[in-house]
Amino acid sequence: MGTKAEVDRSETAIEDRAGEPDLFGDFLMGLMDVMETASCGGDFKNARQVLTTMGMSSDDQAGILESMEERGGHCDCGILVNVAGDMIRDAEEKRRASA
Ligand SMILES: [Zn+2]
Numbered sequence: 001m002g003t004k005a006e007v008d009r010s011e012t013a014i015e016d017r018a019g020e021p022d023l024f025g026d027f028l029m030g031l032m033d034v035m036e037t038a039s040c041g042g043d044f045k046n047a048r049q050v051l052t053t054m055g056m057s058s059d060d061q062a063g064i065l066e067s068m069e070e071r072g073g074h075c076d077c078g079i080l081v082n083v084a085g086d087m088i089r090d091a092e093e094k095r096r097a098s099a
Helices: 020-035 045-053 058-070 076-098
Strands: none
Touching: 020 045, 020 058, 020 076, 045 058, 045 076, 058 076
């Protein structure tokens, strides 16, 4: 006859950040999608929108956009050209090197 178990492990405060590389990929794919129809205004308006859709807090967004700038992505289209382009090139070089 069940009394409620006292072990309640619903500690939702702990955020799972294990998937950060995936998070970049999701973000870049999402931005590519948006930029097919949107245009770049020389800022991160579309990038922020994608991150917001992904449920990122504005603190997390700032961190991601900062690392985009470090990689040469200074606006929506700059992210696609300099960051996404690099990642695709890297992946292809690795594929070619292992072939
Ligand atoms: Zn741009």
